[in-house]
Amino acid sequence: xxxxxxxxxxxxxxxxxxxxxxxxxxxxxxxxxxxxxxxxxxxxxxxxxxxxxxxxxxxxxxxxxxxxxxxxxxxxxxxxxxxxxxxxxxxxxxxxxxxxxxxxxxxxxxxxxxxxxxxxxxxxxxxxxxxxxxxxxxxxxxxxxxxxxxxxxxxxxxxxxxxxxxxxxxxxxxxxxxxxxxxxxxxxxxxxxxxxxxxxxxxxxxxxxxxxxxxxxxxxxxxxxxxxxxxxxxxxxxxxxxxxxxxxxxxxxxxxxxxxxxxxxxxxxxx
Numbered sequence: 001x002x003x004x005x006x007x008x009x010x011x012x013x014x015x016x017x018x019x020x021x022x023x024x025x026x027x028x029x030x031x032x033x034x035x036x037x038x039x040x041x042x043x044x045x046x047x048x049x050x051x052x053x054x055x056x057x058x059x060x061x062x063x064x065x066x067x068x069x070x071x072x073x074x075x076x077x078x079x080x081x082x083x084x085x086x087x088x089x090x091x092x093x094x095x096x097x098x099x100x101x102x103x104x105x106x107x108x109x110x111x112x113x114x115x116x117x118x119x120x121x122x123x124x125x126x127x128x129x130x131x132x133x134x135x136x137x138x139x140x141x142x143x144x145x146x147x148x149x150x151x152x153x154x155x156x157x158x159x160x161x162x163x164x165x166x167x168x169x170x171x172x173x174x175x176x177x178x179x180x181x182x183x184x185x186x187x188x189x190x191x192x193x194x195x196x197x198x199x200x201x202x203x204x205x206x207x208x209x210x211x212x213x214x215x216x217x218x219x220x221x222x223x224x225x226x227x228x229x230x231x232x233x234x235x236x237x238x239x240x241x242x243x244x245x246x247x248x249x250x251x252x253x254x255x256x257x258x259x260x261x262x263x264x265x266x267x268x269x270x271x
Contacts, residue, residue: 004073015212024057031052032050041088091145102134159202163203
């Protein structure tokens with residue numbers, strides 16, 4: 001379980017949060033300064049000071065904070081407490097006491113982590129339950145930012161759920177459109193309006209994030225990373241990554257691991 005500033009979550013690499021991805025952990029974002037944008041299951045919204053956003057594991061999301069923005073992030077293993085919401089929640093509490101309560105819980109969690117005392121994980125779980133109660137109270141008080149969902153947003157949310165499930169396969173945009181019973185053109189136009197990205201760009205963003213995440217480790221070989229993401233060859237995977245990041249997979253891995261990049265070609269597994 002972690003509780004740390006947003007900048008430490010990214011580790012100086014904005015792609016970790018700015019590219020679309022889903023996570024294995026539950027995440028709470030508490031913005032205390034500045035503005036930004038967040039995409040939650042394909043729908044883009046604005047972020048501002050004193051915004052709290054809860055994102056359960058498996059939510060397709062991305063977060064961009066401006067240069068003056070500051071936020072705290074709680075990351076908890078999925079299911080650590082059953083009090084947390086099962087759906088994403090965006091809150092804009094205006095009450096100063098409510099804002100102070102959440103800040104106090106986060107600061108208490110950070111003290112526990114720094115202190116390294118016995119039963120620290122038990123203490124953190126207890127604080128997380130209090131955070132969950134805080135979320136429930138704010139929701140009960142009616143300060144949830146949840147405008148009426150349009151038909152277009154419902155379609156993009158359904159598409160987002162499919163991306164989370166299938167992005168590692170070699171499914172094409174037409175396949176997703178068929179599963180959603182719409183045309184690729186309609187899906188593309190709808191995604192662009194809701195997310196700021198076309199449906200193809202959303203899929204590309206998720207694949208790139210996964211590729212870069214896997215390339216932060218020295219293993220497995222790049223060919224196996226390509227195969228795991230549905231590419232027919234490592235060569236095509238390398239061209240795809242270089243076209244969208246400006247660097248070859250071997251260079252990205254070398255940058256992340258501090259090792260010299262491999263110079264030999266890597267054969268594709270399913271060419």
